[in-house]
Amino acid sequence: MMQRPGWDAAPPDVDLRGVWTAVAAQVWRRKPGPFERLAGWLLRSPGLARALVTTPSLLLGWIIATVVVLGAGAAVTSGTGVPLVALLAPALAAAGIAYAYGPGIDPAWELTRSMAVSDRMVLLVRALAVFGLNAALGLAASAVSLSVGSGAAAAVTFGWLLPMTAVCALALAAATLARSANVGVAAGLGGWAITVVAAGGSSGRFTALTDSSFVLPYLAFAACCGAVVLYATRIPRGLS
Amino acid sequence: MNVEIAGLTRHFGRNQAVAGVDLEAGPGVFGLLGPNGAGKTSLLRMMATVLSPSSGKMRLLDRDPGSYGPRREIRRRLGYLPQNLGYYPSFTVVEFVEYFALLKEMPAARVPAAVATAVERADLGDKARAKLRTLSGGMLRRVGIAQAIVNDPELLLLDEPTAGLDPEQRVAFRALLRDLGERATVVVSTHLVEDVGAACTEVALMNAGKIVFRGTPEQLTARGEGHGVGDAPLERGYSAVLTEARS
Numbered sequence: 001m002m003q004r005p006g007w008d009a010a011p012p013d014v015d016l017r018g019v020w021t022a023v024a025a026q027v028w029r030r031k032p033g034p035f036e037r038l039a040g041w042l043l044r045s046p047g048l049a050r051a052l053v054t055t056p057s058l059l060l061g062w063i064i065a066t067v068v069v070l071g072a073g074a075a076v077t078s079g080t081g082v083p084l085v086a087l088l089a090p091a092l093a094a095a096g097i098a099y100a101y102g103p104g105i106d107p108a109w110e111l112t113r114s115m116a117v118s119d120r121m122v123l124l125v126r127a128l129a130v131f132g133l134n135a136a137l138g139l140a141a142s143a144v145s146l147s148v149g150s151g152a153a154a155a156v157t158f159g160w161l162l163p164m165t166a167v168c169a170l171a172l173a174a175a176t177l178a179r180s181a182n183v184g185v186a187a188g189l190g191g192w193a194i195t196v197v198a199a200g201g202s203s204g205r206f207t208a209l210t211d212s213s214f215v216l217p218y219l220a221f222a223a224c225c226g227a228v229v230l231y232a233t234r235i236p237r238g239l240s
Numbered sequence: 241m242n243v244e245i246a247g248l249t250r251h252f253g254r255n256q257a258v259a260g261v262d263l264e265a266g267p268g269v270f271g272l273l274g275p276n277g278a279g280k281t282s283l284l285r286m287m288a289t290v291l292s293p294s295s296g297k298m299r300l301l302d303r304d305p306g307s308y309g310p311r312r313e314i315r316r317r318l319g320y321l322p323q324n325l326g327y328y329p330s331f332t333v334v335e336f337v338e339y340f341a342l343l344k345e346m347p348a349a350r351v352p353a354a355v356a357t358a359v360e361r362a363d364l365g366d367k368a369r370a371k372l373r374t375l376s377g378g379m380l381r382r383v384g385i386a387q388a389i390v391n392d393p394e395l396l397l398l399d400e401p402t403a404g405l406d407p408e409q410r411v412a413f414r415a416l417l418r419d420l421g422e423r424a425t426v427v428v429s430t431h432l433v434e435d436v437g438a439a440c441t442e443v444a445l446m447n448a449g450k451i452v453f454r455g456t457p458e459q460l461t462a463r464g465e466g467h468g469v470g471d472a473p474l475e476r477g478y479s480a481v482l483t484e485a486r487s
Contacts (some may be wrong), residue, residue, distance in 0.1 A: 017360075025356035028334045047342035052340070107326035108339075111387070114288045115343035116315040118308075158241060199253050 047117040048125055055126045056105055057096040060134065065133065070141040077145035083159065087103045087196060088165035093134035094171035095186030098181045100126040106182045120233040121240050123176070131168055135161065166218040167192045169225035176232045241266050241302075242395050242425035243287065248296035249449075250282050251277030258284035261298070269421035271440035271457070272429040273478060278446040280429040281323050284399050287427065288320040301394055316345050319393030323400050323429075325384040329373035333364050333383055336372060340387040354390050361416060362386035363409070377404040385413070391419065396426045402435055413441040437461075437474045445481050452485040 032040065032049070040049035056062070069092060073084035101123050103109045113119050126202025144157045155236040170191045243265040245399035250258040258279045272280050288300065289305045301317055301416050303310035327336060337358055341351045359368050361381040367375065373381065381404045390398060402410045417439040417477070420426050430436065431461075437457045445453040445460070453460060457474060464476030 021356045021360060025352040028356060029352045030335055032339060046348050047345060079276050107328055110290060110322045113290045114320045116312050116345040117343045183472050
């Protein structure tokens with residue numbers, strides 16, 4: 001399409017277009033950041049690594065907002081004893097998961113669906129990355145607000161990590177089925193609110209159902225939601 | 241044949257967008273014409289493996305897109321420009337084209353040269369490092385074309401590629417289409433009949449989810465002889481075929 005001025009005047013044995021393209025390729029070449037290089041090495045796919053670093057809910061503004069909310073929650077928890085970190089962490093992670101990928105969230109969603117790197121893999125690595133980051137931030141907030149002792153790990157695990165897994169899985173399943181991040185967020189936050197209110201009704205204070213007897217139900221629920229996501233993102237068969 | 245389609249349908253609830261399309265296409269530029277709602281975009285989306293058919297058979301690049309492995313191989317060799325191109329406003333032109341080169345699983349070492357070639361072919365060399373949010377609608381369309389051709393596709397699907405291009409750019413784009421069509425199957429969905437006349441070796445006209453005409457642009461022109469509606473001969477052919485199909 002492009003014919004730059006002067007190319008016609010080049011000697012016949014000189015491929016000015018080829019030279020120009022080779023120079024442009026080097027000048028325009030993008031240098032991936034250290035995180036993207038690490039992700040590319042771990043995932044064995046530069047495309048998947050690039051898709052990971054474009055996750056909307058891993059952008060700097062979103063991460064700063066999560067840090068601020070969890071930081072405030074940690075301050076309140078350590079000052080008053082109200083378990084705000086345990087209440088906030090699952091809700092924040094669920095919203096992050098729902099806003100990780102999908103129509104209306106990822107601008108190039110339609111194009112991405114036509115790519116060799118499957119959108120199921122994009123969804124999976126983005127969900128894992130958001131979950132991992134939120135879990136790390138939640139752990140940091142818990143470390144600040146909890147007295148470090150023998151019961152701290154159990155308090156974190158049963159207090160919000162397991163419920164967070166289940167709530168994130170619910171948000172992901174709802175967003176995938178409805179093809180709407182907002183529906184995913186609504187389902188995740190709604191499910192978490194019901195859990196908290198139900199626990200509050202029986203104990204008299206707002207907290208999650210954190211007894212160790214709820215481990216299996218939380219994990220089973222998360223597994224069911226995971227199965228729904230796999231089913232909803234399957235490749236239809238028998239039509240070709 | 242790069243495209244083999246038989247009895248392809250697609251429903252959206254009660255609405256039948258594609259109602260039994262049969263189509264075969266080899267290398268060349270294939271124009272897909274039709275009024276709004278004729279089913280062109282749905283057909284193109286199914287060929288891009290973005291949308292699943294409701295029924296029918298489809299083989300692309302001699303592979304079955306219904307199975308994971310062949311589907312992935314098709315996608316490596318496919319170029320697709322959707323009607324509504326979504327983009328990341330903070331990406332530069334080169335970053336955007338490179339992103340899709342990587343998602344098409346091009347070997348990483350080949351990507352910089354392929355990106356530079358695609359950007360130059362789309363006449364975007366002067367804007368290579370410009371952020372997408374600073375570009376006009378016509379330039380964004382060319383960015384979409386650049387990402388579609390970055391892998392030198394064997395099957396190129398373009399939905400309204402000339403929307404937003406100025407006349408000079410459209411003339412240059414038609415030349416690019418003809419060049420691409422010498423090796424690949426290029427399917428162009430468009431409202432602009434003159435694009436079809438200038439660039440396409442074959443044309444199909446869709447109405448109400450079905451192909452109601454298939455032939456060369458000259459044959460379509462011939463169908464318009466004596467028909468009063470339309471300013472140009474090809475437009476009269478288009479109008480004549482549609483009038484006949486609707487009656």
